[in-house]
Amino acid sequence: xxxxxxxxxxxxxPSRGEPETQTCPECGSTGVVEDITRGxxxxxxxxxxxxxxxxxxxxxxxxxxxxEADARSRVGAPLRYTVHDKGLSTVIxxxxxxxxxxxxSPTRRSEIYRLRKWQIRSRVHSSMDRNLAQAMSELERLxxxxxxxxxxxxxxxxxxxxxxxxxxxxxxxIEAMVAATLYAACRIRKKPRPLDEVADASRVDKKxxxxxxxxxxxxxxxxxxLSSPIDYISRFASQLSLSSPVQLRTVEILQRSRDIGxxxxxxxxxxxxxxxxxxxIMLDERRTQREIAEVARVTEVTVRNRYKExxxxxxxxxxxxx
DNA sequence: AAGACGAAAGTGGTTGA
DNA sequence: TCAACAACTTTCGTCTT
Numbered sequence: 129x130x131x132x133x134x135x136x137x138x139x140x141x142p143s144r145g146e147p148e149t150q151t152c153p154e155c156g157s158t159g160v161v162e163d164i165t166r167g168x169x170x171x172x173x174x175x176x177x178x179x180x181x182x183x184x185x186x187x188x189x190x191x192x193x194x195x196e197a198d199a200r201s202r203v204g205a206p207l208r209y210t211v212h213d214k215g216l217s218t219v220i221x222x223x224x225x226x227x228x229x230x231x232x233s234p235t236r237r238s239e240i241y242r243l244r245k246w247q248i249r250s251r252v253h254s255s256m257d258r259n260l261a262q263a264m265s266e267l268e269r270l271x272x273x274x275x276x277x278x279x280x281x282x283x284x285x286x287x288x289x290x291x292x293x294x295x296x297x298x299x300x301x302i303e304a305m306v307a308a309t310l311y312a313a314c315r316i317r318k319k320p321r322p323l324d325e326v327a328d329a330s331r332v333d334k335k336x337x338x339x340x341x342x343x344x345x346x347x348x349x350x351x352x353x354l355s356s357p358i359d360y361i362s363r364f365a366s367q368l369s370l371s372s373p374v375q376l377r378t379v380e381i382l383q384r385s386r387d388i389g390x391x392x393x394x395x396x397x398x399x400x401x402x403x404x405x406x407x408x409i410m411l412d413e414r415r416t417q418r419e420i421a422e423v424a425r426v427t428e429v430t431v432r433n434r435y436k437e438x439x440x441x442x443x444x445x446x447x448x449x450x
Numbered sequence: 451a452a453g454a455c456g457a458a459a460g461t462g463g464t465t466g467a
Numbered sequence: 468t469c470a471a472c473a474a475c476t477t478t479c480g481t482c483t484t
Contacts, residue, residue: 335462338463393473393474394474395474398474398475416452416453416454417453417454418452418453426475426476427475427476427477428453428455429455429456429475429476430474430475430476432454432455432456433456433474433475
């Protein structure tokens with residue numbers, strides 16, 4: 129059945145787990161460079177700074193010699209929120225062998241048995257930890273199905289931890305709260321997904337998901353601004369295999385629409401869809417209203433209404449094909 | 451025949467009394 | 468708590484390409 133969605137996932141898969149765009153939206157160059165010391169990602173072609181909020185995981189001190197750099201390095205894996213114990217616990221293997229592969233002596237072996245027993249007990253000792261363990265596996269499943277990169281998953285995991293502490297999960301399904309935190313995390317990081325898309329991927333209906341999401345915002349006192357239609361464009365355009373000039377034109381159209389107040393009170397998804405429709409016609413890469421409506425998860429009617437407004441208020445002549 | 455159009459009625463969420 | 472309201476959806480008949 130869901131042919132369109134399957135295609136979209138296939139296209140999205142190469143970037144899975146990595147920063148999403150490796151091509152520069154400005155000049156189309158693929159030479160995006162990581163500048164670790166400044167924490168920026170910069171296009172090698174035109175110098176556009178693609179993101180500047182990266183966290184420097186290096187040491188916070190300076191080293192004046194190479195010996196010093198070695199001596200003062202950090203150890204241990206980074207803290208991970210998607211692992212229910214934050215990756216801090218020791219893991220005892222199930223094999224009865226030591227590190228060099230030799231069998232353990234009987235006394236040592238019974239000792240290990242005891243340790244292992246307590247490790248398992250301590251790892252999932254409370255209901256909170258059991259909940260977390262289940263939630264984190266659901267989070268991983270959902271996020272990988274939606275092709276959501278690691279940093280956003282981590283943020284979602286952090287939000288979920290907070291929601292457990294606030295006892296928000298009580299009486300609600302874990303799945304619904306997980307989906308809500310993931311949806312919120314995507315929006316916070318300016319990579320929003322349509323609510324429908326998240327709802328479809330999880331086994332939560334849209335209404336429940338929306339309720340949980342609003343509860344999350346209220347209880348954790350986080351403010352997430354309305355998503356901008358511009359944030360959806362790169363995803364939609366790639367799902368429709370539209371060229372980058374069309375994307376640029378779409379952004380222009382949306383910015384002009386916003387300037388004249390056309391976007392107030394309007395569904396960002398519908399606006400994004402309509403702007404893409406107009407841009408695709410203008411640059412002669414026409415897609416049907418139905419195709420665009422499908423990826424944006426709105427109806428053709430909405431695409432139509434928005435597109436009519438845009439054309440009328442911006443004075444765009446779609447026949448002119450500039 | 452597919453796509454675009456527009457009218458009319460229905461739906462779910464927000465707002466203000 | 469409830470009714471009014473705006474935006475969006477569903478449905479359907481008609482027009483255009």
